[in-house]
Amino acid sequence: DIQMTQSPSSLSASVGDRVTITCRASQNIATFLSWYQQKPGKAPKLLIHATSGLQSGVPSRFSGSGSGTDFTLTISSLQPEDFATYYCQQSYNTPPWTFGQGTKVEIK
């Protein structure tokens, strides 16, 4: 199975900061990588599919990049509503569909 490792596990940032979250796959997954945002008590929400495809309705301050084994999610200017936990997920070699362990973005 492909293992997905996110870093950092948590971070503190201020409104307006540029935030980058990294996801590393244990083997090549091409660009079969999605990012999700989860707020407390809520279901995850798809932000980005296929590494860089912004889901409809997601603000353009969110962007994704990478290929192969290394991927990043960037929030260009952090907004109050962006404080949440973010997960990456690979869909290249399935089953299983595997998630990273999550990155919690907290207010500094």
Next chain:
Amino acid sequence: EVQLVESGGGLVQPGGSLRLSCAASGFTFSRYAMMWIRQAPGKGLEWISYISGSSSTTYYGDSVKGRFTVSRDNAKNSVFLQMNNLRGEDTAIYYCARDDYGTDFWGQGTLVAVSS
């Protein structure tokens, strides 16, 4: 508007069974594969099951293989998860989700608690 609504969760004793349901609306249900994904309290996301639009293909995660069975009724726009021989480590919120470009829509989840 796409909607997924899970039901059927609750408290069950170890070794017991539950059947989860997920009612879908707002899209042509039979055209999409569906998944079940769970989240233990305070933990991350774990994919547990997949069913293709025609039901011809199903997959399970290792942690539930042989105990859980996924099925769907396209006439009723519903997907189901039969869970048998439940264990404490199955305690989680269970989400149904649509598989498209990414797992693009999720239900609100239903809580399953396994305890004596």
